Amino acid sequence: xxxxxxxxxxxxxxxxxxxxxxxxxxxxxxxxxxxxxxxxxxxxxxxxxxxxxxxxxxxxxxxxxxxxxxxxxxxxxxxxxxxxxxxxxxxxxxxxxxxxxxxxxxxxxxxxxxxxxxxxxxxxxxxxxxxxxxxxxxxxxxxxxxxxxxxxxxxxxxxxxxxxxxxxxxxxxxxxxxxxxxxxxxxxxxxxxxxxxxxxxxxxxxxxxxxxxxxxxxxxxxxxxxxxxxxxxxxxxxxxxxxxxxxxxxxxxxxxxxxxxxxxxxxxxxxxxxxxxxxxxxxxxxxxxxxxxxxxxxxxxxxxxxxxxxxxxxxxxxxxxxxxxxxxxxxxxxxxxxxxxxxxxxxxxxxxxxxxxxxxxxxxxxxxxxxxxxxxxxxxxxxxxxxxxxxxxxxxxxxxxxxxxxxxxxxxxxxxxxxxxxxxxxxxxxxxxxxxxxxxxxxxxxxxxxxxxxxxxxxxxxxxxxxxxxxxx
Amino acid sequence: xxxxxxxxxxxxxxxxxxxxxxxxxxxxxxxxxxxxxxxxxxxxxxxxxxxxxxxxxxxxxxxxxxxxxxxxxxxxxxxxxxxxxxxxxxxxxxxxxxxxxxxxxxxxxxxxxxxxxxxxxxxxxxxxxxxxxxxxxxxxxxxxxxxxxxxxxxxxxxxxxxxxxxxxxxxxxxxxxxxxxxxxxxxxxxxxxxxxxxxxxxxxxxxxxxxxxxxxxxxxxxxxxxxxxxxxxxxxxxxxxxxxxxxxxxxxxxxxxxxxxxxxxxxxxxxxxxxxxxxxxxxxxxxxxxxxxxxxxxxxxxxxxxxxxxxxxxxxxxxxxxxxxxxxxxxxxxxxxxxxxxxxxxxxxxxxxxxxxxxxxxxxxxxxxxxxxxxxxxxxxxxxxxxxxxxxxxxxxxxxxxxxxxxxxxxxxxxxxxxxxxxxxxxxxxxxxxxxxxxxxxxxxxxxxxxxxxxxxxxxxxxxxxxxxxxxxxxxxxxxxxxxxxxxxx
Numbered sequence: 001x002x003x004x005x006x007x008x009x010x011x012x013x014x015x016x017x018x019x020x021x022x023x024x025x026x027x028x029x030x031x032x033x034x035x036x037x038x039x040x041x042x043x044x045x046x047x048x049x050x051x052x053x054x055x056x057x058x059x060x061x062x063x064x065x066x067x068x069x070x071x072x073x074x075x076x077x078x079x080x081x082x083x084x085x086x087x088x089x090x091x092x093x094x095x096x097x098x099x100x101x102x103x104x105x106x107x108x109x110x111x112x113x114x115x116x117x118x119x120x121x122x123x124x125x126x127x128x129x130x131x132x133x134x135x136x137x138x139x140x141x142x143x144x145x146x147x148x149x150x151x152x153x154x155x156x157x158x159x160x161x162x163x164x165x166x167x168x169x170x171x172x173x174x175x176x177x178x179x180x181x182x183x184x185x186x187x188x189x190x191x192x193x194x195x196x197x198x199x200x201x202x203x204x205x206x207x208x209x210x211x212x213x214x215x216x217x218x219x220x221x222x223x224x225x226x227x228x229x230x231x232x233x234x235x236x237x238x239x240x241x242x243x244x245x246x247x248x249x250x251x252x253x254x255x256x257x258x259x260x261x262x263x264x265x266x267x268x269x270x271x272x273x274x275x276x277x278x279x280x281x282x283x284x285x286x287x288x289x290x291x292x293x294x295x296x297x298x299x300x301x302x303x304x305x306x307x308x309x310x311x312x313x314x315x316x317x318x319x320x321x322x323x324x325x326x327x328x329x330x331x332x333x334x335x336x337x338x339x340x341x342x343x344x345x346x347x348x349x350x351x352x353x354x355x356x357x358x359x360x361x362x363x364x365x366x367x368x369x370x371x372x373x374x375x376x377x378x379x380x381x382x383x384x385x386x387x388x389x390x391x392x393x394x395x396x397x398x399x400x401x402x403x404x405x406x407x408x409x410x411x412x413x414x415x416x417x418x419x420x421x422x423x424x425x426x427x428x429x430x431x432x433x434x435x436x437x438x439x440x441x442x443x444x445x446x447x448x449x450x451x452x453x454x455x456x457x458x459x460x461x462x463x464x465x466x467x468x469x470x471x472x473x
Numbered sequence: 474x475x476x477x478x479x480x481x482x483x484x485x486x487x488x489x490x491x492x493x494x495x496x497x498x499x500x501x502x503x504x505x506x507x508x509x510x511x512x513x514x515x516x517x518x519x520x521x522x523x524x525x526x527x528x529x530x531x532x533x534x535x536x537x538x539x540x541x542x543x544x545x546x547x548x549x550x551x552x553x554x555x556x557x558x559x560x561x562x563x564x565x566x567x568x569x570x571x572x573x574x575x576x577x578x579x580x581x582x583x584x585x586x587x588x589x590x591x592x593x594x595x596x597x598x599x600x601x602x603x604x605x606x607x608x609x610x611x612x613x614x615x616x617x618x619x620x621x622x623x624x625x626x627x628x629x630x631x632x633x634x635x636x637x638x639x640x641x642x643x644x645x646x647x648x649x650x651x652x653x654x655x656x657x658x659x660x661x662x663x664x665x666x667x668x669x670x671x672x673x674x675x676x677x678x679x680x681x682x683x684x685x686x687x688x689x690x691x692x693x694x695x696x697x698x699x700x701x702x703x704x705x706x707x708x709x710x711x712x713x714x715x716x717x718x719x720x721x722x723x724x725x726x727x728x729x730x731x732x733x734x735x736x737x738x739x740x741x742x743x744x745x746x747x748x749x750x751x752x753x754x755x756x757x758x759x760x761x762x763x764x765x766x767x768x769x770x771x772x773x774x775x776x777x778x779x780x781x782x783x784x785x786x787x788x789x790x791x792x793x794x795x796x797x798x799x800x801x802x803x804x805x806x807x808x809x810x811x812x813x814x815x816x817x818x819x820x821x822x823x824x825x826x827x828x829x830x831x832x833x834x835x836x837x838x839x840x841x842x843x844x845x846x847x848x849x850x851x852x853x854x855x856x857x858x859x860x861x862x863x864x865x866x867x868x869x870x871x872x873x874x875x876x877x878x879x880x881x882x883x884x885x886x887x888x889x890x891x892x893x894x895x896x897x898x899x900x901x902x903x904x905x906x907x908x909x910x911x912x913x914x915x916x917x918x919x920x921x922x923x924x925x926x927x928x929x930x931x932x933x934x935x936x937x938x939x940x941x942x943x944x945x946x947x948x949x950x951x952x953x954x955x956x957x958x959x960x961x962x963x
Contacts, residue, residue, distance in 0.1 A: 018853075055917070057927070065928055089870070103878075190677060194675065197673065198674045200670065201667050201670030204667060204880060206884075211677075223906060227912075228906055230916065231906075231912065234915065272917060273918070279917065280919075384899070386899070388899060389901075390904055391905055399560070399561075399562070399563055400561075402560055404900065407897040407899070408578075408579075408655065408677070412677070414898070426878040428851075429867055429870070429873030430851060430859040430861075430867075431859070431861065431867040431870060431873065432861040433861060433863040435697050441703075441863075445703070445707055446745060448534070449530065453533060456534065
């Protein structure tokens with residue numbers, strides 16, 4: 001059984017050998033990842049069901065298809081991404097070549113989370129492989145079945161020289177972090193993120209943090225209640241509310257709330273039937289600990305449960321629950337819910353809603369539902385968040401062209417599509433100067449004099465319009 | 474409340490008023506900054522002269538011309554940089570707006586260095602202002618006269634609340650680092666950088682670290698040696714070698730060493746006369762501590778050129794060391810002074826191996842007339858940036874990202890990179906509540922049928938060619954009609 005250090009040394013040696021550099025190698029690895037999904041769909045469905053009682057539909061969409069999609073995207077675009085980008089030169093550097101190369105960082109560490117255990121560890125891996133790195137994967141030990149599956153399948157499909165899975169809990173992760181990596185990619189909570197940053201500081205390692213927070217959902221103005229309710233309910237109770245981009249709470253006026261509630265109820269019934277516990281399409285809470293946490297929140301809350309509220313410890317079941325009359329100081333508003341509980345807070349105006357949001361940490365996602373485009377624009381312009389989606393939830397994550405990441409307390413850095421490739425690359429500025437034009441260089445050499453300086457000044461200011469600015473030294 | 478806390482607090486309050494959001498405001502501030510740089514050349518020069526014995530011409534050449542260039546670029550291109558950036562859509566989002574909106578981060582901390590105090594303190598500030606942030610400016614206390622000029626004069630040109638200058642030493646910096654920032658931009662050394670990252674961890678603050686390292690300079694047998702040595706001598710001895718991207722040491726074939734030494738000696742004389750100590754164009758070491766450090770580095774190595782020094786003046790002559798061994802004192806740390814060691818290697822491969830055994834430098838210099846060799850050396854090494862056949866110049870190309878990798882730093886700036894680095898690129902998906910029929914396939918109760926549709930529709934990303942786009946749109950219209958018919962009726 002290899003020690004962590006041995007694994008790391010092996011990967012570092014592989015990286016140094018240059019094996020991950022050629023495009024052919026990277027494509028082969030990405031194709032192998034694709035085969036991993038194609039050959040093992042049933043096992044994946046089983047593992048996710050064991051960990052989270054995830055319905056097949058959700059597993060297919062949010063664990064398989066989204067990753068496979070990104071693999072395809074990377075495979076089709078890799079050659080382009082890997083090309084050096086030639087950049088503009090100016091008068092003094094016309095005979096020179098200036099370009100930016102995207103180069104691998106080295107050996108990277110990807111730490112996954114338990115709520116989308118396959119997606120959150122393999123999607124970053126796509127970017128790491130595409131960029132030419134070696135990678136250590138540390139899946140979440142909480143989603144045990146998926147952890148086991150990854151440990152089994154990754155060495156089977158991907159190059160064992162270059163990619164390894166390291167399993168374990170907090171202790172093993174802590175030890176792992178004592179090593180030097182060239183990038184650490186972490187998805188999870190803010191408290192652990194701080195430890196990761198501290199560990200990274202020791203080696204000056206750059207870090208990407210995909211965290212969470214309370215994603216507000218503002219519902220305001222004129223709107224199609226039925227459609228809004230359906231989308232809200234879908235986004236909230238997908239994966240039993242255990243999504244970093246789930247709408248955490250709703251802000252709306254009393255009138256909107258009262259008009260919306262019957263539609264929410266209707267949507268829930270149409271999705272999960274009159275007894276959601278019997279529905280195969282509703283997942284379960286991941287662990288007893290989290291179930292306890294959520295039930296405790298419900299107990300402590302001073303709001304009024306209008307839908308749901310039932311729970312069953314044995315099956316880690318919590319009914320889709322909607323609570324109204326929730327105020328700022330409520331227990332439900334003190335932490336990211338990460339469960340099937342939807343508090344509705346009422347506000348009197350859009351300004352009040354926006355101020356409420358802005359008084360809090362920047363969320364990973366911010367949602368605004370309205371048929372009035374002015375409302376959407378106002379919310380967008382006056383707030384800040386990792387991402388923004390109007391009139392729907394979660395789906396902005398599925399577009400590979402959009403960078404997925406947080407800001408402030410919700411994280412730093414981003415990925416998906418080309419952004420993943422860039423995250424795991426170093427952009428190296430390269431300039432190849434010509435041997436000619438030494439006569440121009442004369443202007444910069446000592447002994448300095450005013451005459452040379454004024455020529456240089458002239459050469460610089462002439463470049464204001466139409467040229468990439470560059471100071472001639 | 475401490476002075477530092479007050480400054481940060483005020484900057485945050487000023488940011489929250491939203492006045493830095495408008496492009497007009499940002500451009501006005503940038504233009505004020507430009508005016509400052511142009512109107513106050515005398516004060517700026519005077520400060521630099523006292524701090525670094527920088528000559529009069531050295532001010533624009535090494536500090537302010539570059540800033541003017543960056544400011545002009547930002548003013549010219551800001552509208553474009555700050556505009557929404559549309560991205561490719563999927564089939565399901567074809568009628569939606571999908572774009573990235575650059576937004577300010579909030580309050581940025583810019584910690585400058587002493588070697589090019591204007592370039593590395595105001596340079597990042599340009600990006601911060603352009604991106605719409607507030608910025609607390611902490612100039613290096615080591616270049617104390619320049620620091621004073623910044624403290625006294627910047628507030629006369631820039632918004633005092635949004636861009637305060639906070640001067641001070643270690644204690645004041647530590648107090649600043651206790652505050653919460655939305656980004657910390659630091660230029661300096663690795664030791665302090667680690668402390669900064671640790672402080673940033675507390676608030677989950679992202680950082681840009683522009684550090685240094687030993688930037689190698691490889692001279693190939695096949696090159697115009699006289700031009701090469703001229704450019705190297707300029708790159709090395711400007712600012713007395715106190716440049717984060719100065720060529721730190723030379724790697725060349727043993728047969729070249731004597732000629733390299735001769736050429737560099739010749740250029741030193743041309744640039745700085747027979748007696749550099751008396752030449753106004755030759756600088757000084759910043760302080761006694763660094764002077765002593767540099768003198769210590771000479772131990773155990775053979776001086777081929779220079780070596781003269783005078784402690785009272787912090788003067789060290791432009792110096793070349795020959796036949797230097799890898800374990801020599803001068804090879805154990807970034808030199809940051811006018812000592813140029815030459816190590817001999819028998820081939821480009823040996824040079825590559827030597828470089829790769831060490832920490833990744835901020836810059837890598839290759840002098841060769843063989844472009845193939847240059848490209849190979851680039852491909853087989855890693856560094857912040859690369860410059861072939863010259864020194865330092867890549868710093869001034871605003872379309873190239875300037876930054877390190879590994880020990881030489883993280884993040885980059887200059888030009889648009891400076892803007893993006895201090896912005897949040899917010900993903901935006903603007904949907905309507907219409908076309909609800911389409912969503913039916915994703916709602917429970919789940920069926921195999923719906924799953925099939927969803928698999929095909931929801932996530933598939935297709936690269937649209939212009940003709941393909943037409944065809945696909947037509948096809949999509951058909952599908953939409955079918956779906957709406959099949960699913961819309963409850």
